[in-house]
Amino acid sequence: MVAVSVRPPTSTHHHHVRSKITPTSTLHRSLGLDSCSKAPRIRLKIFDESISLGFNCKHSTVINGVCLHCGRPMASDYGIRFDYIFDGLRLSLDEISRLKVANSNKLFAQKKLHLVLDLDHTLLHSKAFKKLTPDELYLMKQTDSNTSDGSLFVLDDAYLVKLRPFVRTFLEEASSMFEIYVCSMGSRYYVKKVATFLDPEGKYFDSRCISREDFKEKSKKKLELVLGREDRTIIIDDTKSVWSDHLDNLITVQEYNYFTDYHHNCKSYAEMKTDEIESEGELQNVLEVLRRIHGLFFDGLIKDIRCLPFKRFV
Structure with missing residues (x-):
């Protein structure tokens, strides 16, 4: 102590x-x-x-x-x-x-490393009520009030927040190997609110939620605010460009779009009333990569996680 x-x-x-x-x-x-x-x-x-x-x-x-x-x-x-x-x-x-x-x-x-997680399109997807398509409006009646097991939530009577499949298992298992930070371009208010949907008991993040108010450069994320050695820190994000100073730490994942994304000419998961398959989804794949990195490090086979190029390809 x-x-x-x-x-x-x-x-x-x-x-x-x-x-x-x-x-x-x-x-x-x-x-x-x-x-x-x-x-x-x-x-x-x-x-x-x-x-x-x-x-x-x-x-x-x-x-x-x-x-x-x-x-x-x-x-x-x-x-x-x-x-x-x-x-x-x-x-x-x-x-x-x-x-x-x-x-x-x-x-x-404690046999732990550091893990930095993005929120939007990595662990969840948010959409304003007013931007829902007609085929997505049915979701307004399916939101969860119990944050311990739900996956679809209402934020401030203005947004729907959908958690990515497998995210709760991912956080539970990752927390046994890593100290977890959230690092998002969202506002501090938004990040703290959404973090309670992912971590209602504060088991995984505690106060380690970094938001856009904390960044010196509003379009760039950096590890200077993470209290851990960079050679022992892994980043998971769907956007590569915001981590231009730390690409060797980055695992880039496919973005999660549950609601309609106007950049894609196809129906959304919500419109099709389906979702990512947990056992085959992105977070399951990422977790396997994290286990490999953790094992290599604590077996003494590597001393710097930045030397592993495979971690960028999930």
């Missing part, structure tokens, strides 16, 4: 900071560093007296513009934002590097 020592401010100079700082145990849990007894023991001391007004502080962790360790105000653009973990959290580049290694080492002890 991570040991956390919290010391209250010793001067009025820092007194205003207290209400802005998250409990360090909660922050450590969000960073994934206290769920394994073999994890590095990390002691955080807020306002440590050995750090004189921040002169010797590395300012590794900043909350709402204030250093978590020394209480010094920091520039608004300091470090990199990690709002998906905790609102107002920024980490220094050195701290990000340290956490990536520490988290990967923790997972290695």
Whole structure:
């Protein structure tokens, strides 16, 4: 377990900071560093007296513009934002590097790697009510209210969300081999809402849901926000172009279109009242590839998952 020592401010100079700082145990849990007894023991001391007004502080962790360790105000653009973990959290580049290694080492002890999953057209398909074709309107009466076993849901009385066949089994089995992140071009609100359909109990993603508000470049996804070593991280997405900086980590899958896609001149699964076959679908194939990669890595046959070209072809 991570040991956390919290010391209250010793001067009025820092007194205003207290209400802005998250409990360090909660922050450590969000960073994934206290769920394994073999994890590095990390002691955080807020306002440590050995750090004189921040002169010797590395300012590794900043909350709402204030250093978590020394209480010094920091520039608004300091470090990199990690709002998906905790609102107002920024980490220094050195701290990000340290956490990536520490988290990967923790997972290695559990025989786990890192897995980054896209949402739309990879794990599910969403469609606005107003864009449903006449032959798809019957679905409005077939939505599920029980998120534990349903596959078709209503979002905000405006969208239908259809989960890809086999997705629940995929997540269950993948989670035994990987720490899972969601990384989507959707809004934070949308991503969090849809994640509850896939993971109603928070077993697979926890707070690891990255959305478009987190990206520096709105048309590009990057692994800088994933707290894991890149040589131990696999990406699954239907869109290759958004991962141009990480193609060696990418497994490209065939897009899932349950509803009508106006780019294709054929009836949708919904219109034909059918769907992908679970046992022959894309996620089943991907899971087999993930098992192979996981086995090769932990059998010591590879040390860097990026050296495996076959993972791009499911």
